[in-house]
Amino acid sequence: MPFRICKSLEIENGHMLSKHPDKCRFPHGHTRKVEFVLESDELDANEMVCDFKVVKAAVGDFVDTYDHAMCMNTEDPKYAEMKAAYGERVIGFEQRDPTTEWIAKEIYEHAAARLAIHASEPGHVYALRREVRLVKVRVWETSSSWAEYCAP
Secondary structure, three states, rough: OEEEEEEEEEEEEEEEOHHHHHHHHOOOOOOOOEEEEEEOOOOOOOOOOOOHHHHHHHHHHHHHHHOEEEEEEEEOHHHHHHHHHHHHHHEEEEEOOOOOOHHHHHHHHOOOOOHHHHHHOOOOOOOOOOOOOOHHHHHHHHOOOOEEEEOO
């Protein structure tokens, strides 16, 4: 059984679900907790899977792009207007609603790529071994509701 760790980051994030039959089709926000679960069959020289700071160093800037941003379906009639008004603070999801499930997948894919780059670059204060795997990203929408995307 591999060793696992989890690092959480928190953001304030909004979304609009244009396909939703009720209130969620309107702009609304969440305090989201984003959890990154990493694993390794062996511990490193410091007796860790990796230092928790690796996650923030490798993916913190990307996760911050979601902080105080509005996620929208690019087919939403208000998308172009919102994008023109708020620029990079509006994140488009190409022809799909930015559900928490899709947000988890987007963050997972970016994090997996960034962690692989971090592991391949020498000289980081907080190193990451190539053997460490990103298992899943879990995104909390409320204190009682989450979605996750796992390694394929």
